[in-house]
Amino acid sequence: MQRYFMLKSIEEVDDQAIEVTGEIFHHMSRVMRMKPEEQAYLVFDEQLVVKAEITELFDNYLTMKVVERIEKSTELPVDVTLFCGFPKGDKLELITQKTTELGAHHIVGFPSKTSIVKWNDKKRSQKQERLEKIAREAAEQSHRSVSPDVLLLADINEMYNMLAQYDHVLVAFEEAAKEGEHAQLVQTLNAIQPGEKIAFIFGPEGGITPKEIEQFETRGAKVCALGPRILRTETAPFYALSALSYHLELQG
Amino acid sequence: MQRYFMLKSIEEVDDQAIEVTGEIFHHMSRVMRMKPEEQAYLVFDEQLVVKAEITELFDNYLTMKVVERIEKSTELPVDVTLFCGFPKGDKLELITQKTTELGAHHIVGFPSKTSIVKWNDKKRSQKQERLEKIAREAAEQSHRSVSPDVLLLADINEMYNMLAQYDHVLVAFEEAAKEGEHAQLVQTLNAIQPGEKIAFIFGPEGGITPKEIEQFETRGAKVCALGPRILRTETAPFYALSALSYHLELQG
Structure with a gap:
């Protein structure tokens, strides 16, 4: 069944006559060709998922009524930010x-010393919008009740300032893998408590510089390896989130 | 430092005068512009990794001598096949x-009932060759001592026949995730012993049919969920391998 992020609170709607307009209306009526009595999941800002049924179709909007509130959560028990x-x-x-x-809640891009791309403000804001759309579509497809926010920073100093807000900060570091450091990720996942905030930091292709590592460590970050193999910049976050899910959601 | 799969046994070479020809010679001399006394890792078929140094450069080949044998393994302690x-x-x-x-040893593609692509023998063999090349490059980059083999099957029956050779077979099944099945993956990873063979089966976008599941189960496969979120067909293998690595290599 299709799933849509309403981007509003359940408080803002009448749950027996929810008006659906805009992009979601277009997708339901034109792309999916849904008819009255057909159902979809709607996700509201309070991470509330409901099963709703179309009651009436109009030219520019349709109405739905809630038939069931879904209680089962598909969210990780901790709040995860990827840098x-x-x-x-x-x-x-x-x-x-x-x-x-894989369950991330916040995705933050930052210009590392070794990053090759240079984006001006306009390009960065366009890119951010595009990534948020990709995140929303992936969240719908994977049955999430949260769509991750995306933030692209202009300056690495903004990132340094953000690190204080996390309970745990881990930096994936290639050299740690080579040196056989295997304990830190397990140690942190053993220590983490439900509701806590964790951040993972990943470098670009050229890696994180020793000076950046030093800045992270000054702010409480710990260096960790993600197994003994060298993972590409885009593969490391997949490993970190899968390990987090396996540890917290499957091993429990 | 660059890493090259020699695709031969160390027994076949004189370790003080290894002759390097063909593609590897081209990559070292033309792409990397390596000179005498420069070093690279060479990987031999017995999963042996050596550090070797260029002794002489000729027009169509170069010679190297082994300066160090690397004992540290970057391979998963179990043999992993992905279907x-x-x-x-x-x-x-x-x-x-x-x-x-992420550490896979064998990658097998099979035509599932819901697979949309249809490849004839020629196309399949071209595709297989291309995928083996991608695997070899990724294995070099991630510091593996094994380059995965790739096999694309013409018929799902060939796959059914292969399943008897594994100690453990898990099928990632979307419905299991929806029903909250969370125990099977952990149970299998708790039971697995070093040196054993495990296979994971993943469906295409349209999923695995109930009839296929039945065929797998008849041959000892167990259905498992990879966390509570619905993962796309290409994301599920990342989760399975990361969880395997986390459990066996980090938690130990």
Whole structure:
């Protein structure tokens, strides 16, 4: 069944006569050719998922009524932010799509010293909008009740300032993998509590510089390896989120 | 430092005068412009990794001598085969590249009932060759000592016949995720022993049919969920391999 992020609170609607307009109306009526009595999941801002049924179709909108509130959560029990050094090409699109499926809540891009791309304000804001759309579509498809927000920073100093707000900060570091450091990720995942905030930092293709590592560590970040193999910049976040899910959601 | 798969046994060479020809010679001398005394890792068929130094450069080949044998393994302690129902477009390329980084040993594509692509023998063999090249490049980059083999099957019955050779077979099944099945993956990873063979089966976009599931189960396969979110066909293998690595290599 299709799933739509309403981008509003359930408080703002009458749950027996929800008016659906704009892009979602277009997708339901034109793309999916839905008819009265057909159903879809609607997701409201409070991470509330409801099953709703079309009651009437009009030219520019349709109405739906809630038939069931879905209680089961598909969200990770901790709040996860990914910081990704701007990678080359459209890798940030792949990262955004896949890490949304894998459960990320916030995706932040930052210009690392070794990042090759240079985006001006306009380009950065266009890119951010595009990535948020990719995240929303992936969140719908993977049955999430949260669509991740995406933020592309102009300056790495903004990122340094953000790090204080997390309970745990881990930096994926290639050299740690080579040196056989295997304990830190497990140690952090053993320590993390439901509701806490964790951030993972990943460098671009050229890696994180020792000076950047130092800045992260000054702010409480810990260096970790993601297994013994060297992962590409876009693959490392997949490993981190899968390990997090496996540890917290499957091993429990 | 660059890494090259020699595709031969160390027994076949004189380790103080290894002759390097063909593609590897071209890459070292023309692409990397390496000179005498410069070093690279060479990987031999017995999963042996050596550090070797160029001794002399000639027009069509160069010679190297072994300066160090590297003992540290970057291979998963179990033998992992992925069976992927033929997905759309070039997703098999993404799957091959990423799962090689994540440690897979064998990648097998099969035509599932819901697979949309139809490849004739010639197309399939071209595709297989291309995927093996992608795997080899990814294996070099991720510091593996094994380059995964790739096999694209003409018929799903060939796959059914292969399943008897594994100690464990898991099928990633979307419905299992929806029904909240969370125990099977952990149970299998708790049971698996070093040196054993495990296979994971993933459907194409349209999913695995109930009849296929039945065939898998008859041959000892167990259905599992990869967390509570619905993962796309190409994302599920990333989760499975990352969880495997986390459980066996980091938690130990």
